[in-house]
Amino acid sequence: MTAAVPSEHFPVGLDTLKPGTRARVSAIDWDGLEAGEAARLQHFGFDEGVTVEPLHLGPFGRDPIAIRVGRMTVAVRRRHAGAIRVIPIPR
Amino acid sequence: MNPLPLVAVAGSPNAGKSALFNALTGARQKVGNYPGVTVERHSGRLVLGDGRPVELVDLPGAYSLEPASPDEAVTRDVLLGQQKGERQPDALIIVVDASNLDNHLRFALQLIELGLPTILALNMVDLAKRDGLELSAERLSHELGVAVIDTVAVRRRGVAELQQALDDLLSAPLCGVHEHVKSDLVHLQRRAREIATAAVIRETPVRRWTHRLDAVLLHPVVGPVILFAIMFLMFQAVFTWSEVPKTWIESGVAWLGGAVSQALPAGLLRSLVVDGAIAGVGAVITFLPQILILFFFILLLEGTGYMVRAAFLMDRLMHAVGLSGRAFIPLLSSFACAVPGIMATRTIEDPKDRLTTILVAPLMTCSARLPVYTLIIAAFIPNQRLAWGVGLQGLVMFCLYICGIVGALLAAFVIRRGVLKGGGGGFMMELPKYQWPLLKDVALGLLTRTEIFLKRAGTIILGTTVVLWALASIPQAGPGEKQSEVSIAGHIADGIEVGVKPIGFNHDIALALLPAMAAREVAVAAIATVYSIDSADDGKGAKTLENRLNHSWPLPTALAFLAWFVFAPQCISTIAVTRRETNGWKWPLVMVSYLFVLAYAAAGLTYWTAVALGL
Numbered sequence: 001m002t003a004a005v006p007s008e009h010f011p012v013g014l015d016t017l018k019p020g021t022r023a024r025v026s027a028i029d030w031d032g033l034e035a036g037e038a039a040r041l042q043h044f045g046f047d048e049g050v051t052v053e054p055l056h057l058g059p060f061g062r063d064p065i066a067i068r069v070g071r072m073t074v075a076v077r078r079r080h081a082g083a084i085r086v087i088p089i090p091r
Numbered sequence: 092m093n094p095l096p097l098v099a100v101a102g103s104p105n106a107g108k109s110a111l112f113n114a115l116t117g118a119r120q121k122v123g124n125y126p127g128v129t130v131e132r133h134s135g136r137l138v139l140g141d142g143r144p145v146e147l148v149d150l151p152g153a154y155s156l157e158p159a160s161p162d163e164a165v166t167r168d169v170l171l172g173q174q175k176g177e178r179q180p181d182a183l184i185i186v187v188d189a190s191n192l193d194n195h196l197r198f199a200l201q202l203i204e205l206g207l208p209t210i211l212a213l214n215m216v217d218l219a220k221r222d223g224l225e226l227s228a229e230r231l232s233h234e235l236g237v238a239v240i241d242t243v244a245v246r247r248r249g250v251a252e253l254q255q256a257l258d259d260l261l262s263a264p265l266c267g268v269h270e271h272v273k274s275d276l277v278h279l280q281r282r283a284r285e286i287a288t289a290a291v292i293r294e295t296p297v298r299r300w301t302h303r304l305d306a307v308l309l310h311p312v313v314g315p316v317i318l319f320a321i322m323f324l325m326f327q328a329v330f331t332w333s334e335v336p337k338t339w340i341e342s343g344v345a346w347l348g349g350a351v352s353q354a355l356p357a358g359l360l361r362s363l364v365v366d367g368a369i370a371g372v373g374a375v376i377t378f379l380p381q382i383l384i385l386f387f388f389i390l391l392l393e394g395t396g397y398m399v400r401a402a403f404l405m406d407r408l409m410h411a412v413g414l415s416g417r418a419f420i421p422l423l424s425s426f427a428c429a430v431p432g433i434m435a436t437r438t439i440e441d442p443k444d445r446l447t448t449i450l451v452a453p454l455m456t457c458s459a460r461l462p463v464y465t466l467i468i469a470a471f472i473p474n475q476r477l478a479w480g481v482g483l484q485g486l487v488m489f490c491l492y493i494c495g496i497v498g499a500l501l502a503a504f505v506i507r508r509g510v511l512k513g514g515g516g517g518f519m520m521e522l523p524k525y526q527w528p529l530l531k532d533v534a535l536g537l538l539t540r541t542e543i544f545l546k547r548a549g550t551i552i553l554g555t556t557v558v559l560w561a562l563a564s565i566p567q568a569g570p571g572e573k574q575s576e577v578s579i580a581g582h583i584a585d586g587i588e589v590g591v592k593p594i595g596f597n598h599d600i601a602l603a604l605l606p607a608m609a610a611r612e613v614a615v616a617a618i619a620t621v622y623s624i625d626s627a628d629d630g631k632g633a634k635t636l637e638n639r640l641n642h643s644w645p646l647p648t649a650l651a652f653l654a655w656f657v658f659a660p661q662c663i664s665t666i667a668v669t670r671r672e673t674n675g676w677k678w679p680l681v682m683v684s685y686l687f688v689l690a691y692a693a694a695g696l697t698y699w700t701a702v703a704l705g706l
Contacts, residue, residue, distance in 0.1 A: 036159045036440055040519045042276050043154030045194050056309040060407035064416070064518055066309060070193040073522040075403045080517060
């Protein structure tokens with residue numbers, strides 16, 4: 001089945017991905033984040049072009065989200081994950 | 092005299108920096124504080140092959156020189172020579188996790204740019220290998236322009252080579268520091284990725300242990316169940332495992348009291364030593380096993396990497412009352428003692444989140460309250476069995492813990508909507524690889540706790556019990572008078588009693604409240620001292636403290652006393668650490684007043700309800 005959404009061209013929020021879906025970061029809305037939060041995301045290695053993959057969702061309200069970025073796993077809240085726009089990589 | 096060469100150990104969090112520092116310095120460590128900030132300074136001494144001593148300082152873990160927390164600010168300031176109370180390091184050991192080079196090399200590159208003589212420790216190469224990753228230290232050294240040594244800090248592998256490299260480094264003439272050139276973070280990150288890729292010899296994809304474990308431990312249903320089971324096991328252990336050593340300590344104290352009684356002639360001195368010092372401090376030291384068991388679990392959970400997972404699981408719930416998952420760790424530690432709990436809030440980046448956590452931490456039932464709970468419960472709650480494995484006494488204890496937790500959550504909710512409104516704190520944490528902590532490190536941690544506790548028992552608690560003994564013994568009661576009423580303490584307590592009578596507190600409790608300011612557990616020591624002094628008069632010294640209380644306190648009073656201690660504001664150490672951590676008297680005052688109001692109201696409500704019910 002082919003999905004109606006051509007995901008190759010329309011970035012979505014990282015918070016909308018199902019665990020196990022790999023995606024490439026297309027843009028990060030740095031201005032929508034507080035300075036300290038933006039710095040942390042940078043420290044974790046979030047950057048345009050990087051491959052990310054949500055691994056686990058928190059048990060309550062599916063928040064926070066554990067995301068693999070590079071070789072490490074980090075936890076961020078859904079709200080912050082939403083600032084990271086990604087293009088899913090088809091399997 | 093020239094100061095010793097200062098070598099700083101720096102690296103990103105979870106690089107195994109402290110383990111390497113431990114391996115290099117052994118137990119010869121000093122823990123202090125940087126002046127003006129609440130960041131611990133760990134330093135130690137290392138003797139090089141030729142006998143030259145070097146001072147090693149373990150800098151707080153940082154992701155970059157652009158700080159996002161007070162810890163990271165200290166790291167930057169020390170490295171740039173701008174930190175008060177610290178000279179600029181002469182050389183640098185950078186620690187990176189071999190299996191997380193893409194990330195850790197960014198900070199390493201930033202550090203190398205500083206121009207200090209530098210060695211890079213490629214740490215945890217064994218875990219990288221387990222994950223199918225093989226790296227070339229040579230290629231890495233070539234790319235970075237500094238010496239690179241493979242290490243496995245927890246197994247002391249590569250430590251000798253590292254020392255040798257340090258020796259070589261310090262033997263070369265030390266050159267001055269270059270001007271700090273600042274490359275931007277994004278650029279450094281991309282360069283780090285390139286170098287990390289270039290250093291890889293071989294990579295075989297394997298299913299990593301950490302991922303397998305996380306699939307279970309972070310599972311939306313199984314995860315919380317396991318977390319709850321671990322918490323349950325922990326509290327069970329605190330009560331059951333401690334029983335045997337506790338009886339040993341108790342009989343030891345009793346033996347010591349008896350021996351001293353025989354050795355000293357009857358009189359004031361014997362009373363001071365036996366009734367004051369031995370009875371008072373002895374009553375408190377019996378809780379050492381429980382405190383150690385609790386700390387053992389906390390150190391284990393931290394060392395394995397599970398604590399962060401617990402924070403992950405709890406974050407959403409904590410968020411609902413305005414806290415972050417990060418507050419879970421400090422609050423959990425506060426079950427042992429609010430002082431380390433409050434100190435652990437340093438990892439919370441958002442200032443309002445942090446302050447709220449500090450303010451509610453004393454509501455978590457700390458181990459110092461255990462002596463009080465245990466005594467009152469043993470005296471007043473019948474040892475009845477409600478169901479298999481569930482006793483009434485245990486149930487009451489459990490309820491007291493729950494009261495504390497619920498109280499803390501409600502208080503956080505109110506504080507976040509009142510005095511500390513606004514600012515949605517974030518939750519951003521690295522989930523480190525699982526690893527089995529070195530038993531030696533856990534033992535070292537426990538040893539420090541024991542020392543702190545015994546020092547407290549030896550100084551504050553001994554001091555207050557002796558003062559209390561003096562106040563309670565002078566002047567001596569005449570025939571037909573009760574010692575606890577005619578003494579100086581008795582008169583002070585008369586004053587306090589007026590204030591606490593409406594909530595059902597009697598003269599003994601009024602007497603115990605004042606010294607309990609020093610430390611909550613002193614309340615027990617105080618009551619023990621008072622009854623031990625009074626009992627010298629009536630000649631029926633064989634009665635246990637529980638027995639005595641049961642006969643002299645009405646049940647509503649005992650329940651009100653328990654309720655008071657759920658919220659009990661008193662504990663000088665907590666107040667002092669809050670002052671230190673918040674840099675002023677404002678917040679400790681806020682904390683003490685709101686806890687005092689809560690404690691008074693809770694005790695009052697309990698008392699009036701119990702009286703109305705005819706208990």
